[in-house]
Amino acid sequence: MRAATIVEGRIEVEDRPDPVPGDGEVLISVRAAGINGADLAQRAGRYPPPAGATDVPGLECAGEIADGRRVMALLSGGGQAELAVAHETHLLPVSDGMGWDEAGGFVEVFATAHDALFTQAELSAGERLLVNGAAGGVGVAAVQLGLAAGATVTASARHHHDALRALGADTDVDGEYDVILELVGGENLTTNLGRLALRGRISVIGTGAGSRAEIEFGYLTRKRGRIHGSTLRSRTVEEKAQVMAALGAFMAEHAFHVPVEETFPLERTEDAYERFRAGNKFGKIVVCP
Template sequence: MRAVQVTEFGGPEVLKPVELPDPVAGPGQVLIDVERVGVNYADTHQAENSYLSPSKLPLVPGGEVAGRTPDGRRVVALVDGGGYAERAVAPEAMAFPLPDGIDDLTALSMLVQGTTAWILLRKNAHLDAGESVVVHAAAGGVGTIAVQLAKAWGAGRVIATASSEEKRALALELGADVAVDSRAENMTETLLEANGGKRVDVVLDMVGGTTTDQSIAALAPFGRLAFYGMAGRKQPKPVELRNLLGHSTTVAGMWLPHVFRLPGNVYGTALTELFDLAGRGVIRAIPGGEYALADARSAHEALRSRGTVGKLLLDPTRR
């Protein structure tokens, strides 16, 4: 089968198209003929071995696929690597049937980015109706879903940040009340101004660096910042506990794999609700570009440039 393999760690240039033997499903696993592959920002960290969980060489990146099982079922699945390929193996428990009307783009947008947005707002931020919500990188995969969910769940004011007029226009189209430039020199002042001079209640942040530092400084009493990535590849300042007392603020982190350790089926609940909302037109997936499998390098280059919007896909059926 055709696949994309990494044999040395590095940037997009290490993604090489190769021919590999077909994977074989073992006990409790299912083989999937892959029709679309979801590209995540985490994949870029995996390729350079800077992700939370260490990578081992050689590796085929990719953690999410949509396709069909040998008996013809349409599924979307979380895989433990191996997604950038024509065929992949997933645990049966991580292969979810696709409802009628849910296309591959929507399915893959909800599988990781959608559930991330759901969990950030529900479990980390505990969003209450009427509260203000800041969504950094609002035109990205998580951001586009988070803006829509926040509005659907009654946020009082949704403030989007993005780096271009086109991205800010998309955020406004998706329901944000105001969209500001993510490159603002003083993000604290920018967020307060966007919120009518008031401090903000919730911030969803995957940027890092000064964006995180200045967002924490913009939080209202009992405000919450949920941190789930570091796209800027720069560490924020260490959080000093005494500084949290100044406004009774909370800084929380979220890594999606930990959700599977929670009691109950939190992930399944999130995905089911997201598919329902998408099926009813309350939220929608934003296409960010579709690449042939052999062009995975180009997809990573686009993603790392932070010039993309929505969800990026690979198509293994394209030559």
């Protein structure tokens, strides 16, 4: 098969042996695969794949499996290739109206956002959610998930305010929040504390703008607040299955849209990474074998 391969800090698309599914796994003929920040970190040598995972990058893909089903899959690697292997409990069906490009960029960001908002931060209907870094993949997922759950959603982003308002978010960030989803990090980690409502929760998922900040603990105690962090990739097969089951149940009742900023053929995966790195995109960058 053809597969994205990291060679001295660049992506080259090379011939690799076809992956072989193990117990409980399926082989996916990949139609589309999303790019994520973790892929860029892996390309730079800063985020090695977990033990036992392929070194082919790609945490999410969509395609067909042997019985003809159209699926999208959460992966610990290997999505940016013609063939990928996924655990059968890490699959979701691709709905009829969803294109391959949207499906290829769905799972990693929606699973991350769903787990952070509902399982960890316990967001509920009527609460106020602030999403920092809302125009990226996880952000547009979180905005839609929060609205679907009946929260009021405010989106903080440097660009794409009209598109975020079109999704249903407010873009005026003044106010207090029950849940803050942090996808940027850096100084936000300090200012978030001043924006917490009583019993507010801060969920830290991304720290691309910096992972150190000075924290005024007084805000946290006065607001009886909570800060927690999370990663998805390193979880066990069973833990990821729980995340996917919760997301699948939510999807059965709601329809979501994945804004795709640009798609690239697999052979141009390096260009896709560079487009991701350039920023100022709305939603996802996707490669299509």
